[in-house]
Amino acid sequence: MSNDVAEPIASQETESLVKRLAGPSTGKAGLAIDQTEINRIIAKASKGSKFYENEKKKDKDLSERIEKILKQRDDAVRDVDLRSIEQAADRFIAELESQRDLSQIIVHVDMDAFFANVELLYNPDLKGKPFGVGRGVLSTASYEARKYGVRSGMPGYIAKKLCPELIFVSSHFSRYMEKSNAVMAILRGYDPNFYAAGCDEAYLNITAYCESHNLTAAECVQEMRKTVFEGTQLTASAGIAPTKMLAKICSDKNKPNGQFELPFEKDAILSFLSDLSIRKVPGVGRVNERLLESIGIKTCGDIFTHRATIYLMEKQFGRQYLFRTYLGITSNVVQPISRDERKSIGAERTFSALSDKEKILQKLNEVAEELEKDMKQNGWTGRTVTLKFKLDTFQVFTRAKTFDRWITKKEELYATGKELLTPEFH
DNA sequence: AAAACTTAT
DNA sequence: ATCAATAAGTTTT
Secondary structure, eight states: OOGGGGOOOOTTSOHHHHHHHTOTTTTTSOOOTTHHHHHHHHHHHHTTSHHHHHHHHHHHHHHHHHHHHHHHHHHHHTTSOHHHHHHHHHHHHHHHHTTOOOOOOEEEEEETTHHHHHHHHHOGGGTTSOEEESSSBOSEEOHHHHTTTOOTTOBHHHHHHHOTTOEEEOOOHHHHHHHHHHHHHHHHTTOTTOEEOSSSEEEEEOHHHHHHHTOOHHHHHHHHHHHHHHHHSOOEEEEEESSHHHHHHHHTTTOSSOEEEOOSSHHHHHHHHHTSBGGGSTTOOHHHHHHHHHTTOOBHHHHHHTHHHHHHTHHHHOHHHHHHHHHTOOOOOOOOOOGGGOOOOOOOOOOSOOOOHHHHHHHHHHHHHHHHHHHHHHTOOEEEEEEEEEOTTOOEEEEEEEEEEEEOOHHHHHHHHHHHHGGGOO
C-alpha cells in the first residue's frame, strides 16, 4: 500500500460519478467493508478512459434531468395546500391497504455465487481463495473476492487493482446449465408453476405444498435447500414472504446458505420496509435511486414522508408503484413464462474499434449468422429487426425496421442490418 | 413505429 | 491499455 490512500478525489469528480463508476451492482448487494475507499480505487483506475468520459457525460445528463424535476416540483408545490394533498395520498394508500393479501407463501430461491461455486466443484483448490469467473468482464466473484469489492460486471483489470491476488477462472456455461437444470428440477417438485428468473434464481408459491405436507414455510424451505444441496453440492439462500418483491429482498438477508422469513403481518412488513434502502427494491436502479434521493427518499419509509410530492408528481415518480412498495403490497402471482411470451431474441459482439467499413460488415454478418442459428434452434421468428451499435466512445444507438412478413434467414438479417447501418457511415 | 433509456442477471 | 451479452419493460420522439 502506498501513500495515495489520502489523495483526495479530484474536485470535478462528483460523488455521484464516483458511485456510478463503481458499477450498477454496488449498493444492490451488501456493502463491503469500506465502499468509499473501493469506489475511490475504481474511479482512479478508470480515470481518463473513454468509458470514464462516457459515464461522466451520463452523470451530468442525469444531474440536469434531476434539476428539471426539482423545478417542476417547486412549481407543483407552490400554491397548493399540502395538507389536503397528503390527505388525498392517505386515502389512496388506505384503498391499497384494503387489498392486502397475506394468504400466499412466496419463496425466492437464490443460488449463492452460482458460477463461482460451480467452478469450485470442478477445482476444489480454489476453496478459500479470491477468484472471479470470466475474462475481460467478470460474471461473478467468489465470496473471498467480494470482500475486496470485486463484483459481477466488473472489468478484470479493475478487479485486480482491488484484489491483486485475484485468480481468473474461465467460464463454462454448459456446466452452469447442467447444474441449473438440476436445481430447477428439484424446485419444480415444490411448485409445478414456479418461475425461473434466470439460471440461478426462482420464485415459488409453496402454499399448497406446505398445506399438503403439513409443513411450516420455514421447514419446507429448509428441506428444499437441503435437497438442492444434496442433489447439486451447491448452496442456496431463500426468502419467505407474502409477495415476490418481499421474498426477493428477504433472500438477501441471510446470504449465503441461509433463509429469512418475514412475518406475515402488516405491521411487521411495514417496519421491515421502513428503514430499507430504496435501492434494494426491484426496479429501483441507480437512476431512480438518484431521482428519489433528490426529493429526500432514501428508504421505503421515506415514501410516506414525501407522499404529497409523489402524489402531485405522478408522472415523474409513479405513485401507485411507490405507495405499493411502501406498503409491501405487490404481486404474489407466480407463474412460469410460457414460450410464446418471448418478446425478442438477439446476438451482439463487442470488438475493438474498426474504421474499415468492410470489416464492420463482416462483423455484422457474424452476428446475423449466429442469430439465425439461435432462431432456428428454437423455432423463433420476428418482424422487427433492430440493429444496435456502439462507438468507441461507448455511445449506444439503435436503428430498427419493421416488416409485414416474418424474418428468419441470415441473408435477410444481414441485408436489413446493412441497410440500417449504411447511413451511419460518414 | 422508432429510438432512447432503465433495469436485471 | 483494458468495461460483456442478453432480454424485457418504460418513456420519449
